[in-house]
Amino acid sequence: xxxxxxxxxxxxxxxxxxxxxxxxxxxxxxxxxxxxxxxxxxxxxxxxxxxxxxxxxxxxxxxxxxxxxxxxxxxxxxxxxxxxxxxxxxxxxxxxxxxxxxxxxxxxxxxxxxxxxxxxxxxxxxxxxxxxxxxxxxxxxxxxxxxxxxxxxxxxxxxxxxxxxxxxxxxxxxxxxxxxxxxxxxxxxxxxxxxxxxxxxxxxxxxxxxxxxxxxxxxxxxxxxxxxxxxxxxxx
Amino acid sequence: xxxxxxxxxxxxxxxxxxxxxxxxxxxxxxxxxxxxxxxxxxxxxxxxxxxxxxxxxxxxxxxxxxxxxxxxxxxxxxxxxxxxxxxxxxxxxxxxxxxxxxxxxxxxxxxxxxxxxxxxxxxxxxxxxxxxxxxxxxxxxxxxxxxxxxxxxxxxxxxxxxxxxxxxxxxxxxxxxxxxxxxxxxxxxxxxxxxxxxxxxxxxxxxxxxxxxxxxxxxxxxxxxxxxxxxxxxxxxxxxxxxxxxxxxxxxxxxxxxxxxxxxxxxxxxxxxxxxxxxxxxxxxx
Ligand SMILES: Nc1ncnc2c1ncn2[C@@H]1O[C@H](COP(=O)(O)OP(=O)(O)OP(=O)(O)O)[C@@H](O)[C@H]1O
Ligand SMILES: [Mg+2]
Numbered sequence: 112x113x114x115x116x117x118x119x120x121x122x123x124x125x126x127x128x129x130x131x132x133x134x135x136x137x138x139x140x141x142x143x144x145x146x147x148x149x150x151x152x153x154x155x156x157x158x159x160x161x162x163x164x165x166x167x168x169x170x171x172x173x174x175x176x177x178x179x180x181x182x183x184x185x186x187x188x189x190x191x192x193x194x195x196x197x198x199x200x201x202x203x204x205x206x207x208x209x210x211x212x213x214x215x216x217x218x219x220x221x222x223x224x225x226x227x228x229x230x231x232x233x234x235x236x237x238x239x240x241x242x243x244x245x246x247x248x249x250x251x252x253x254x255x256x257x258x259x260x261x262x263x264x265x266x267x268x269x270x271x272x273x274x275x276x277x278x279x280x281x282x283x284x285x286x287x288x289x290x291x292x293x294x295x296x297x298x299x300x301x302x303x304x305x306x307x308x309x310x311x312x313x314x315x316x317x318x319x320x321x322x323x324x325x326x327x328x329x330x331x332x333x334x335x336x337x338x339x340x341x342x343x344x345x346x347x
Numbered sequence: 348x349x350x351x352x353x354x355x356x357x358x359x360x361x362x363x364x365x366x367x368x369x370x371x372x373x374x375x376x377x378x379x380x381x382x383x384x385x386x387x388x389x390x391x392x393x394x395x396x397x398x399x400x401x402x403x404x405x406x407x408x409x410x411x412x413x414x415x416x417x418x419x420x421x422x423x424x425x426x427x428x429x430x431x432x433x434x435x436x437x438x439x440x441x442x443x444x445x446x447x448x449x450x451x452x453x454x455x456x457x458x459x460x461x462x463x464x465x466x467x468x469x470x471x472x473x474x475x476x477x478x479x480x481x482x483x484x485x486x487x488x489x490x491x492x493x494x495x496x497x498x499x500x501x502x503x504x505x506x507x508x509x510x511x512x513x514x515x516x517x518x519x520x521x522x523x524x525x526x527x528x529x530x531x532x533x534x535x536x537x538x539x540x541x542x543x544x545x546x547x548x549x550x551x552x553x554x555x556x557x558x559x560x561x562x563x564x565x566x567x568x569x570x571x572x573x574x575x576x577x578x579x580x581x582x583x584x585x586x587x588x589x590x591x592x593x594x595x596x597x598x599x600x601x602x603x604x605x606x607x608x609x610x611x612x613x614x615x616x617x618x619x620x621x622x623x624x625x626x627x628x629x630x631x632x633x
Contacts (some may be wrong), residue, residue, distance in 0.1 A: 164526050190528035198526070211512040216527035242584040263528055 115178050117121045117142040117298035118163070118194075118267045123182070132158045133322045135172070136299070136302045139315070140267065141275045145289070147313035147330060149306060149344055155304045158197050160271045163300075164196045165189040176267055183293040191218070195265025199272045199302075201256040205245030209236050211219075212244050212255055213262050213309045220264035229258045232288065250281035255266075257288065266327050267290065279296030286312065306344055351583050352481045353587055355595075360487035360556060362594035363494025368551030368567055369574040370501055370586045371542020373404025376540050376631075377518040379530075380437055384444040385425070388451035389543050393418050394559035395455050398464040404629030407469045407551065415548030422543025451580070456561055466554025485554055493552060497545070498587050505583050514538060518581040527555015573616050579629020580620065588627060 118140040123249050125133035127153060131154050139293075140146045143300035149219040150156050156234045161167045163174055165186035173183035181189045184304045189197075204212050217301055230237035239247060253273055260268060270289065282305070292300060311318065318326040325343055326333065333339065378399045382525060396408075396414040404410050433439045468486045473481040505511040517524040517531055525531055550559070557563060569591060578589025593612070600611035619626060 166522055166526070186522070186525035187528050187530055187532075189525055196526045198523065200518055202523045204516040204523070206519055207512055207515055211515075214509055215513045215516050215524075215529055218528055259527060 115142070116140060117144075117177060118174070118300065119173075120159070120163065121173045121175070122233045123159075123162055123169040123174065125158055125167050125169050130334075130346055131322070133162065133169075135223075136319070136322070136324060137327075138317055140300055141314070142298050144310050144314040144346045145293050145298045147299055147316040147317065148302045148307035149309060149316060150319035150325075151344060152304075153183070153258050153321075155269055157321055158322075159319070160196065160269050160302060162172040162190075163181055164194055168336075185243075186317070190263060193260075193264075193266030195260035195268045195272045197253075197260045197261050197268070197273060199275065201249075201252045203244040203247070203259065204289075206244065207244055207318075208241050208246055209247070209255055210240040214257050216259045217260040223264035224261045224265045226262075229261055232261075232291075233258055250277050250284070253277060253281070253285060256311050257285075261292075266298065268297055268299045269302075270299060272304060272307045273301075274303065274308055282308065301335060306340060350482065350602075354485050355534075356487050356491075358432055358595040358598040359591070360433070360490040360594075361598055362591035363491045364549055364553040365570055365574055365594055366494045366498060366587055367545050367552065369571040369578075369590055370498070370583060371538070372547045372571045373575045373581060373586040374505075374514065374538050374583070375542045376575060378514055378521075379440075379535055381430070381440045381444065382572070383539075383542065384441060384449060384568065385447045386546055387564035388448040388455075388548040389418050389422065389500035390567045391564040392451050392555070392586070393547030393561065394466065394557070395459045395464065395550075396547070397551030397554050398459070398466050398559050401466065402587075404563070407555070411548045411551035413502055414551045415544040417484065418546030418547025418550075419540045423536060423540045425543075426539035430539070432564070449569075452564055459559065461561055461607070463558045463560035465558045466551070468555040471601050475544055475596075488532055490552060491558070499581075501583055504550070510534070510537065521591075531557060559588040573612065574614050575626070576621055577626055579626030582626070582628035583624055585628030 116139050118138065119211055120138040122135060122137055123133055124134045124135060125177065136159060138146060148156050148159065158167065162169050165184055169182050171182060176193055179192060181192055184332060213229060235251055236255055244252065244261060247255060273285050277285065281346065286308055289301065293312065301309055301312060310330050313330040316328065316330040317324060320343060368386065368390050372383060373380065393414045396417055397410050400410045400413055415461045428475060430440050433443065472486040472489055474485060476485045476488060513529045514534055516529060517534055521531065539554055553620040574586060574593050576588040577592060580583025595610065596615060597612050604611060
């Protein structure tokens with residue numbers, strides 16, 4: 112392949128028991144870019160993230176990271192192949208301290224993220240390094256969830272609704288962080304209900320509608336198509 | 348006065364033994380979500396192995412270590428070759444541990460017979476310790492000391508090492524632990540091995556108090572269950588506190604109201620389940 116994709120999801124079907132949630136979903140993430148994954152509540156965005164990280168096995172289809180097939184592997188193996196997840200609801204380890212949350216996820220890489228670099232990015236975390244993660248505010252937990260994923264030096268970063276439930280000022284900080292990671296060349300899939308935020312950061316965009324692809328293309332095209340946005344996402 | 352002092356020491360010694368038994372039980376339960384029903388049998392086989400090994404190695408503490416290592420190796424094989432194959436199927440895993448509990452019990456019966464085998468108290472600890480006109484069995488004091496030492500070492504391992512933090516992360520949120528790349532399979536091995544080894548060593552250390560007999564497994568397993576339900580699944584501090592509460596209730600229950608010992612033992616547990624299902628220190632309900 113001339114231009115290898117950072118992440119390619121090729122026609123995956125995913126089910127919870129009998130309930131068929133994803134139908135032939137495909138995503139292409141180009142290296143160093145941000146792909147926005149949009150869709151209403153229950154569209155299947157989180158299910159898509161869960162399938163990529165290996166919580167769910169796709170019934171059909173293939174998932175690759177930089178050409179390497181990861182579908183069918185266990186989550187810990189997928190993480191080791193370079194996928195980092197910042198899950199919806201943050202899911203920090205509440206009884207571990209901030210620093211322990213970071214240390215258990217550390218997978219050093221030459222020139223990559225270290226405890227020092229992550230603390231430099233989020234100075235709040237350094238101040239609270241000895242505190243239990245469960246006692247942090249929502250915004251701090253979100254930063255910890257991002258920092259924890261970075262400690263694994265992922266080649267592909269999955270962010271599932273990082274702005275959910277946060278005060279506007281914190282949302283702005285999260286957005287700045289994502290922009291900075293992108294500028295440093297990080298490949299990112301960004302799931303968002305906050306369409307404005309997502310489209311500001313994204314190069315490409317995909318809209319899911321009840322588990323099917325309803326739009327896939329450049330973010331710029333979507334930004335200009337207000338009718339599609341209103342129709343698919345019910346917002347401007 | 349002597350009665351209360353002795354019963355208190357008996358409770359402390361039993362609490363120490365229960366901690367050796369239930370610390371691993373609790374960690375396995377917390378991390379792997381399975382009640383390891385072989386745990387009582389591992390304690391018993393540890394005691395029997397100890398009785399045999401003592402013929403060749405006349406030192407209880409070294410024998411406890413050897414016995415613990417042998418039982419740990421058995422636990423490793425059980426986890427690696429049987430439980431691992433049933434991963435994701437907690438119900439089958441628990442059934443397998445129940446099956447192995449019976450297999451081990453029969454193995455012990457065939458190998459060591461139906462009569463209790465006494466395990467002698469180390470000679471250096473046979474003289475009672477006299478304090479304020481009261482006589483305390485020195486061996487029981489030593490058991491308490493060993494249990495406290497084990498608790499401190501375990502605490503440092505779980506609370507102060509990276510592997511310990513990984514185990515706690517797995518207890519907190521297994522799925523996310525995997526997603527950040529924590530090798531949970533290896534943690535299962537470690538925790539299972541450790542739990543089995545502690546139970547096996549506990550059987551030897553408890554030997555001079557309880558001896559090795561058929562049915563020791565069935566006597567110990569319910570106590571471990573109670574400890575973990577009281578203290579909370581996956582919590583080392585909970586296992587420690589729960590062990591001593593259970594031991595005091597049981598020891599004094601048997602001494603004061605022998606007919607009601609089990610009522611007294613299970614009653615607090617029912618209250619805990621009703622009003623605090625996660626136990627005193629646990630994160631989720633057993
Ligand atoms: N564990 C589960 N078991 C069964 N069904 C589930 C499960 N999780 C999600 N679903 C269903 O799958 C569908 C997609 O859910 P999903 O969480 O992927 O949506 P989403 O796009 O992430 O929504 P939101 O924006 O609310 O986070 C929904 O109909 C949901 O009810
Ligand atoms: Mg979601």
